[in-house]
Amino acid sequence: MDSISGLLGGFTALANPETLLYMVGGFLVGTFFGAVPGLTSVLAIALLLPLTYSLDVTTALVACASIFMAGMCSGSITATTINIPGAPSSMMTALEGYPMQQRGEGAKALGHAALGSMIGGSLGALLLMVMAPLAADVALLIRTPGKFSLIAFALIVIIISQRGSITKGMIATLFGVMIATIGIDVVQPLARFTFGTSVLVQGIDMMPLIIGTFAISELLVQADNRSSRTVDPSLIQAAKVRRRDFIPPLSEVREIGVMRYLKSAVIGYAVGILPGAGGSMAAFVSYAESMRSSKHPERYGKGNPEGIAAAECANNSMCGGAFVPMLTFGIPGDPTTAIVLGVLVINGLQPGPQFMTQQLDLIAPMFASLFVSALILIPLTLYLLGPYFLKIVSIRRDVLYSSIAIVALVGSYVATYSTFQMALALVFGVLAYFLRKQKYPTVCLLLGFVLGPSLEEYCRRALSINDGNPLIFFTSPDSLFFIALTVVFFYFMVIRKPKDHGLGTRPA
């Protein structure tokens, strides 16, 4: 009962004008960043991170949740209208949305995308509210050796989910782990890898790493681009779209079917729980399943609303699932939840099994924000801003990237009032630029950095309580379970590689 009233209290917290303002503002920012090709909701949340020093933690989490949800659905705008997915999670939507746009049904495709996002996002948020307390109870059963094996499982799955570039995923992850070892040792009071400088004794802060990896590297990548606007105005057709065009016909919704929406939402949620999978994987798996079980698979790829519904429902439902491992185990599976973890850490909070019960009042508004963003803000934004979407996303690049540079760099200054953090952000930005250019997944770098210290700590603690005997990892049932799970995932994802049926997706 306590948890139910706590969760309902989250909705009450949204009635606070300041919190509501940040939720709506976050949603609009997320919509913009998700829709503009090259920008992502991860970048939006990364830019928000420095501001959380001055924000109330609940407000910051509410804003993060609404940015996450908005960023996941708004990628469908440019995916449908100009065949350029605003976010990787909308690649499947482009396959069906753009053919619909070509035959004059672009607004309807956007309507189906919004409806799918709305249903998937709200169901994902509801599943999160129901499942997270249960997952927290399970998390209480896991002891130190099991925690090590769980984190190792998460890191290995993150690496092997980089299909086609497992070596690069491994390098990026290990490099993140190496960066995390700089500073005071996790067990003993011993400074490591400071190279004689006092500034490194406290270790590398998460903020310059996030700002550098996601914001500065984007500035460097975009410096190669010669176009003056984010979206070529010639691609934007002058066709006038009426608001009622966005409402999908009931007959088509019926044809898609309630079960399709439900199944896609469950797939998206389950994929979200997996480390490293992300929105594009959720959309891909759901789209492939929808095509497999469809009565008319031959319609796929030619502008089928069923495909749009499956993909968008799954990628938005993924948002809810992604929070489960982060909140209950302290293990973020994707960059967004890693940054949300950063928000919690900045405010002196450490997620774990007890977190859901002890800090429910702080995180319940975030759950409510996910739900309200999906159920109300997605359709409302489409209805109010739909006709102007393409004008909004086609903006001057000089203004956009100069603004991002200032928010990113001055934001790095906020934590310690020192330009050292800004310089670190620049260094990590240049590093991430080189990695991105060579297709190294920078997400792995961030997750290696976040999970590395816990991996080391649990490994050393587990061994010290068992006199240095590594067999503890194989004799402890919880640890053995995660080792077995790792082997299963490795078998299915590496040895028996899943086929992509020529759908041309890539991992998030």
Place this chain on the structure above:
Amino acid sequence: MTSKPSSRQSTQRFALSGEFFVPAALSIITLIYLISAIQLGPPMKAGNMTASFFPIATAILMLIALICAMGHALRGKAKAPAEEPAADVDSSDDTSPSRQYAGLSLGAIGVIVLTAGYLLAFDLIGYFVATFVYVLLLSGLYGGGFREKWLTKLMAAIVITLAGYLLFEVAFQVRLPTLWSQ
């Protein structure tokens, strides 16, 4: 008529191309890291892991992965036709190809130099002047120079500088350095 690049030129280009350069540079960093880790002390003491164990293990795994990546790059180079120098896979992210210097495009070098200059100026001359000049120069870089719409760029620089001040100093109470506070 195009002339074939010499074998030496091709090798130099390959060494500088990102596919080999990135893991090679990371190998150097990892070796320095490994040496520092070894200097921390023995990895095991009285049957327990010490502060150096985990970094040493990480560095060794990293070196193995980097050797694999470099081997992969070399195999790719061997397979590539002789007349085609090792291509830098730099055409990602929807950007047009441009001249590269050690894997960096001219635009990226420009952003790095401007940003480094901004960091130096930020503490010295304060937020307002440093930010205004930085934004103006960045606008030129992203907007294709100052020959077109220079007045818009100037106005944008003023607006962005003021907006940044309002966001950080006024809304979030971050004390930004000023020229008069130096």
